[in-house]
Amino acid sequence: MNSQQDSLSTTFAALADPTRRAILARLSRGSATVSELAAPFAMSGPAVSKHLRVLERARLITRGREAQWRPCQLEAGPLREVADWTAAYRRFWEKSFDRLDGYLEELQATRREAAGKEKGKARAKKR
Amino acid sequence: MNSQQDSLSTTFAALADPTRRAILARLSRGSATVSELAAPFAMSGPAVSKHLRVLERARLITRGREAQWRPCQLEAGPLREVADWTAAYRRFWEKSFDRLDGYLEELQATRREAAGKEKGKARAKKR
Numbered sequence: 001m002n003s004q005q006d007s008l009s010t011t012f013a014a015l016a017d018p019t020r021r022a023i024l025a026r027l028s029r030g031s032a033t034v035s036e037l038a039a040p041f042a043m044s045g046p047a048v049s050k051h052l053r054v055l056e057r058a059r060l061i062t063r064g065r066e067a068q069w070r071p072c073q074l075e076a077g078p079l080r081e082v083a084d085w086t087a088a089y090r091r092f093w094e095k096s097f098d099r100l101d102g103y104l105e106e107l108q109a110t111r112r113e114a115a116g117k118e119k120g121k122a123r124a125k126k127r
Numbered sequence: 128m129n130s131q132q133d134s135l136s137t138t139f140a141a142l143a144d145p146t147r148r149a150i151l152a153r154l155s156r157g158s159a160t161v162s163e164l165a166a167p168f169a170m171s172g173p174a175v176s177k178h179l180r181v182l183e184r185a186r187l188i189t190r191g192r193e194a195q196w197r198p199c200q201l202e203a204g205p206l207r208e209v210a211d212w213t214a215a216y217r218r219f220w221e222k223s224f225d226r227l228d229g230y231l232e233e234l235q236a237t238r239r240e241a242a243g244k245e246k247g248k249a250r251a252k253k254r
Contacts, residue, residue: 079219
């Protein structure tokens with residue numbers, strides 16, 4: 001296991017929690033203190049602090065030095081690593097979309113053909 | 128917590144392991160049986176099966192119906208969800224690259240200026 005894999009595992013583990021993802025979403029709108037972060041979650045300060053420690057260890061956030069406030073800030077580097085990792089699999093979901101496209105085209109062709117036959121029948125009746 | 132968040136948490140938790148990510152990388156080259164997957168990891172069948180169960184629960188793989196072989200196949204849908212989730216943060220790492228670009232341009236300008244001065248001095252010496 002190299003260090004890149006290690007840091008990816010740490011990042012993924014930190015992201016495997018909806019509250020931590022909500023904290024990152026909040027920080028994407030600007031830095032915030034622990035009490036500002038705790039407010040929307042109806043969560044105790046210590047409970048939020050625990051989540052922040054996990055995010056900090058994963059280098060997804062940094063905290064200011066001011067002893068009392070220590071505002072949290074988003075750090076996007078590890079998220080970029082995640083995006084880069086998923087990019088290798090992009091062709092798989094694009095492929096499944098291609099398959100869907102193919103299926104829809106086939107469906108349309110069949111409908112067009114059926115519509116053509118109906119028109120033919122209608123014309124034959126008129127004659 | 129809505130079901131989308133739930134499934135993202137399950138996906139991230141499943142991805143937080145280098146062996147499981149290596150299994151997905153192997154399956155991106157084609158479907159494989161448990162013993163084919165176990166071979167490169169010097170891992171027991173049951174240990175690999177445990178990882179496969181985690182990946183299957185996260186809908187990252189599906190398994191064939193043939194009782195004895197049950198070949199595993201990559202399913203990229205949840206990886207697409209991860210990619211979509213990270214996309215919301217793209218502007219943050221692009222911003223930091225913009226800052227780096229700005230810094231490098233500044234550095235080049237300073238070097239050009241310094242080189243210009245050196246040339247000027249050299250010319251002055253020649254005269």
